[in-house]
Amino acid sequence: MTSYDVALLAGVSQSAVSRCFKPGASVSRDTYARVMKAAESLDYIPNAAARSLITRRSNMVAVLISNVANLYYPEALSELSQQLNRRGKRVLLFTMQQESDFEEVLADVWQYQVDGVIAAASLSAPQVAEFARRRVPVVAFNRKPADQGVSCVVCDQHEGGRMLASRLAAAGHRQFGVIAGPVDSSVGRERLHGAIECLRELGLPEPCIVTGQFDYASGARGLRELVSRLGKAPDALICCNDVMAIGALDCARHELGIDVPGRMSVVGFDAVEPSNWASYRLTTLRQPMQKMALAAADLLSTQIESEGEAPHESRIFLPQFVDGDTARLSRIEADFLVA
Amino acid sequence: MTSYDVALLAGVSQSAVSRCFKPGASVSRDTYARVMKAAESLDYIPNAAARSLITRRSNMVAVLISNVANLYYPEALSELSQQLNRRGKRVLLFTMQQESDFEEVLADVWQYQVDGVIAAASLSAPQVAEFARRRVPVVAFNRKPADQGVSCVVCDQHEGGRMLASRLAAAGHRQFGVIAGPVDSSVGRERLHGAIECLRELGLPEPCIVTGQFDYASGARGLRELVSRLGKAPDALICCNDVMAIGALDCARHELGIDVPGRMSVVGFDAVEPSNWASYRLTTLRQPMQKMALAAADLLSTQIESEGEAPHESRIFLPQFVDGDTARLSRIEADFLVA
DNA sequence: TTGTACGCGTTATCAA
DNA sequence: TTGATAACGCGTACAA
Numbered sequence: 001m002t003s004y005d006v007a008l009l010a011g012v013s014q015s016a017v018s019r020c021f022k023p024g025a026s027v028s029r030d031t032y033a034r035v036m037k038a039a040e041s042l043d044y045i046p047n048a049a050a051r052s053l054i055t056r057r058s059n060m061v062a063v064l065i066s067n068v069a070n071l072y073y074p075e076a077l078s079e080l081s082q083q084l085n086r087r088g089k090r091v092l093l094f095t096m097q098q099e100s101d102f103e104e105v106l107a108d109v110w111q112y113q114v115d116g117v118i119a120a121a122s123l124s125a126p127q128v129a130e131f132a133r134r135r136v137p138v139v140a141f142n143r144k145p146a147d148q149g150v151s152c153v154v155c156d157q158h159e160g161g162r163m164l165a166s167r168l169a170a171a172g173h174r175q176f177g178v179i180a181g182p183v184d185s186s187v188g189r190e191r192l193h194g195a196i197e198c199l200r201e202l203g204l205p206e207p208c209i210v211t212g213q214f215d216y217a218s219g220a221r222g223l224r225e226l227v228s229r230l231g232k233a234p235d236a237l238i239c240c241n242d243v244m245a246i247g248a249l250d251c252a253r254h255e256l257g258i259d260v261p262g263r264m265s266v267v268g269f270d271a272v273e274p275s276n277w278a279s280y281r282l283t284t285l286r287q288p289m290q291k292m293a294l295a296a297a298d299l300l301s302t303q304i305e306s307e308g309e310a311p312h313e314s315r316i317f318l319p320q321f322v323d324g325d326t327a328r329l330s331r332i333e334a335d336f337l338v339a
Numbered sequence: 340m341t342s343y344d345v346a347l348l349a350g351v352s353q354s355a356v357s358r359c360f361k362p363g364a365s366v367s368r369d370t371y372a373r374v375m376k377a378a379e380s381l382d383y384i385p386n387a388a389a390r391s392l393i394t395r396r397s398n399m400v401a402v403l404i405s406n407v408a409n410l411y412y413p414e415a416l417s418e419l420s421q422q423l424n425r426r427g428k429r430v431l432l433f434t435m436q437q438e439s440d441f442e443e444v445l446a447d448v449w450q451y452q453v454d455g456v457i458a459a460a461s462l463s464a465p466q467v468a469e470f471a472r473r474r475v476p477v478v479a480f481n482r483k484p485a486d487q488g489v490s491c492v493v494c495d496q497h498e499g500g501r502m503l504a505s506r507l508a509a510a511g512h513r514q515f516g517v518i519a520g521p522v523d524s525s526v527g528r529e530r531l532h533g534a535i536e537c538l539r540e541l542g543l544p545e546p547c548i549v550t551g552q553f554d555y556a557s558g559a560r561g562l563r564e565l566v567s568r569l570g571k572a573p574d575a576l577i578c579c580n581d582v583m584a585i586g587a588l589d590c591a592r593h594e595l596g597i598d599v600p601g602r603m604s605v606v607g608f609d610a611v612e613p614s615n616w617a618s619y620r621l622t623t624l625r626q627p628m629q630k631m632a633l634a635a636a637d638l639l640s641t642q643i644e645s646e647g648e649a650p651h652e653s654r655i656f657l658p659q660f661v662d663g664d665t666a667r668l669s670r671i672e673a674d675f676l677v678a
Numbered sequence: 679t680t681g682t683a684c685g686c687g688t689t690a691t692c693a694a
Numbered sequence: 695t696t697g698a699t700a701a702c703g704c705g706t707a708c709a710a
Contacts, residue, residue: 013681014614018705027679043472048396048450049388050703058388060451062433071612074413079432090451092399094421111387112399112429120689133382250617251563252702277555278589279618312419341687350696357689365695387686392702 001044002075004099010038021046026295052113061089061300062114064105064121066096070214071243071272073120076141079293080118089115096121099184103127110134116300119143122186123150136302139296142287143186151303153296153315155287157187157269159195160319161238162284164267167321168236169202169331170279173265176207178221179244181214188214188240191269195238208234212244219247220255222293227256233264236327242284263325264318275324283324288317340383348489349377360385391452400639401453401460403460405435409553409609410582412459415480419457419630426640428454430579435460438523443467449473455639458482461525462489476642478635481626482525492635492654494626496526496608500533500577500660503606503624506660507575508541509634510669514606515546518554518561518583525552527579530608534577537585551583558586559594566595575666581607581614581623588619588665597664604666614663622663627656 001290003017010017012031019025020035027035038044052058061084065073069335081091092114094105113137116137120325123131123140126146131138140152165176176199181188192209199207210225212218227233233252239245245268252258260266261283269277271286295315302310321331342356349356351370351535358364358389359374366374377383384431391397400423404412416525418429431453433444448456455476461481462470467486479491500628503517515538530549538546549564551557558578566572578584584607591597591605599605607614610625634654641649662668 001706004703011475014704015681015683015706016679018703019680022705026679043469045446045449047392047452047703049391049452050686051705052706053386053703056686059406059685063432071410071413074410077432078434081432082436086435090447091434093402093416093420093432095417095424095430097421107384108429110384110632113388124692130382148399152672215611247614273555274616275611277585278593296641344689354689354699355695357687358696367695370695386687389702390689392687392704393689395702426702530687628692 001042003044003046005042006035006038006044009042010034011186013125014221017211022037038218043117044227050125056113058115059089060092060111060112061116062092062097062109062112062117062291064094064102064109064117064119065100066099068123071274072241075289076120076293079290080141080296083293083297084118084300087297089301106130112135115304118296118300123147135308135319136241137300137308139300139303142292147282149312151299151312151314153292153299153317155292155317155319157190157319158194158197160269160285161191162198163319163321164238164269165195166197166202166303167329168181168238168265168267168327169204171265171289171328173236173328174204175235176204177223177226177230177237178207178209179212179226179237179239179248180209181212181240182245191240207238210239214244216240216243216247216250219244219249220251221247223251223256236265237267238270239266242270242272244268245282245284245326246274246280249282261326261328266287267327269319271320271322275322281325282322283327283329286322287319292317309334340381342383342385343383345374345377345383348381350374357385374634385656388445395452397452397454398428399431399451399453399532401431401448401456401532403433403435403441403448403456403458405438405440405460411580411609414628415459415632417633418629421481422632422636423457423639426636428640430634434582445469449475453644457512457635457639466663471647474647476639478639478642478649480632480635482527486652488508490638490651490653492631492638492656494631494656494658496658497533497609499624500530500535501537502533502658504534504537504607504658505541506668507577507604507606507666508538508543510604510667512575512576512667513543514569515543516562516565516569516576517546517548518551518558518565518587519548519575520551520579522550524553527663530577530579546577551579553580555582555585555586555589558583558588559590560586562587562590562595575604578604578605578607581621582606584621584623585613585619585666588621600665600667604667604668608658610659611662614661620664621661622666622668623661624658625661625676626658631656 003014006017007014019027099121120141124147125147179232210222212222268284271284275282342353345356346353358366438460462484488646509678521533549561551561607623610623614621
């Protein structure tokens with residue numbers, strides 16, 4: 001069914017039909033009614049591919065995301081999808097096993113004439129340049145791109161690392177253990193470095209650091225390794241995401257018999273849903289995902305509507321402290337923060 | 340950059356360029372090399388919209404899914420995306436707040452000329468008819484459509500309900516409680532009815548049933564209501580998904596002081612990742628998600644390639660029992676099943 | 679307000 | 695193997 005068929009049935013020209021489906025076009029009430037009736041009876045719906053060919057707008061936005069199964073991404077994806085839909089954009093989803101698959105995926109993205117891209121992956125400078133060359137607006141989501149010429153929405157992971165470390169330090173913890181994220185994760189690196197930096201500034205002993213893969217097993221494995229390296233449990237354990245923190249927590253309680261928070265404090269990042277379950281009540285940091293998705297959709301929409309003339313913008317959000325039951329934190333500190 | 344630009348630079352006709360990007364077309368080595376060199380230097384990439392206009396293939400598949408944030412969907416979405424990508428299809432994602440938003444979303448789907456649809460939502464008979472009329476292949480994912488004229492991939496939820504109920508019954512549980520899913524969830528309904536049917540056949544007392552929303556809070560709320568209705572905890576608690584089971588489990592242990600599995604057995608459905616964490620070790624059923632995604636991608640690809648001439652097919656998978664620590668199950672039963 | 683005519687970038691057909 | 699030409703379905707000047 002094409003607009004020609006509808007035009008024929010309605011007894012008008014094809015362009016009249018086209019105008020009826022364009023909001024705010026100049027059509028008489030009578031023509032509109034006839035066209036709509038014909039369209040309905042023929043089940044006519046405009047062809048988005050043909051439209052995009054001439055308008056140079058596909059109304060599609062590519063969302064590039066790695067590791068969808070990670071507990072933290074679904075919320076991001078869900079929010080992004082809603083926000084984009086609200087702005088009349090559809091989500092063309094590109095999932096990657098690892099962030100390193102990003103380059104190959106990009107080649108696919110160009111074909112589809114998407115109006116913009118939201119990339120939850122690290123953007124190298126050449127990649128940023130390619131976006132500019134192709135005039136495809138891009139917003140980096142939760143990744144600080146190497147290049148400055150890109151809009152991004154991030155949660156300040158570095159500051160998050162500092163927040164947790166400083167609160168734990170203020171409460172008297174001295175020997176820190178850290179379970180870091182995989183080396184290719186910039187989010188994990190920033191959290192780690194924020195924590196380390198803070199501890200260094202405070203003159204505390206160097207933390208003992210092990211690497212994990214952001215999964216449950218990594219948390220348990222990480223804690224065991226820390227205990228074996230230190231000869232005892234650290235005073236405080238900072239895990240670079242919640243799932244590892246939960247893995248460590250379970251290991252501490254069920255396997256090693258370490259009292260949390262009595263003997264060891266445990267904190268995580270993300271405030272994924274399970275972190276708030278009664279068995280955990282994890283002390284952690286929440287990324288304001290709804291606001292971040294909203295900001296990303298706004299930034300991208302602005303870029304799209306301005307044809308890339310809008311200045312690049314970085315929206316930086318602060319993580320919110322979630323007061324759980326897995327860390328001993330001093331009352332004073334809490335009062336101080338409220339004031 | 341269009342194929343004309345490339346043709347000009349390479350000194351060939353536009354159709355020659357087109358052929359170079361079509362696998363298996365008839366082009367001389369020399370022409371191919373010249374075209375590719377020109378294309379590379381111009382950053383040329385074929386325009387998928389223009390291509391789909393004439394080939395009537397967009398290489399896009401719409402995936403309709405509700406409640407992406409549900410712990411169970413991310414795995415499904417991730418697997419589906421991978422399987423479809425492997426077949427050269429991109430995923431156009433449509434998320435719905437509720438399954439009832441399905442109808443509106445469909446209107447959007449038609450515009451985009453997708454090659455097919457994977458619908459994780461209930462399909463009414465008129466909707467099935469519309470797919471047929473528009474000649475868009477569709478595969479229902481984990482939903483038995485009302486109409487038979489649709490391919491579907493499902494896990495036998497009804498049988499799952501029976502499996503859990505029968506094993507619990509065989510182990511001597513008599514008074515059952517059930518926390519059901521929301522009324523508009525066919526998956527939840529089937530699990531519930533399977534369990535009820537089985538208990539009825541065995542001549543056991545009618546189970547006490549409360550309704551939940553598939554979320555953590557529903558599990559706790561549901562258990563409290565059951566206890567208040569029965570005046571005590573049921574012998575066995577069947578929850579229509581894992582997250583509610585975990586909610587009930589936490590409530591039983593941390594709030595009501597009910598020994599699980601000593602005093603009450605608890606089982607769930609889905610085998611989401613947290614169900615296997617040390618704090619829970621939930622007895623549950625796993626849906627073979629990878630196989631299901633694979634089957635869905637296969638079925639849809641077949642439909643697409645046959646232009647809808649392929650017969651409709653139902654692929655029904657059986658849930659796999661996951662032996663956790665939250666249910667007392669008799670040794671005999673276990674041996675019996677192995678044999 | 680309406681219709682004519684053209685072009686968006688590609689693939690497909692066909693004759694050379 | 696190659697190039698000219700005609701679609702694909704739509705939006706949009708432009709003239710009426």
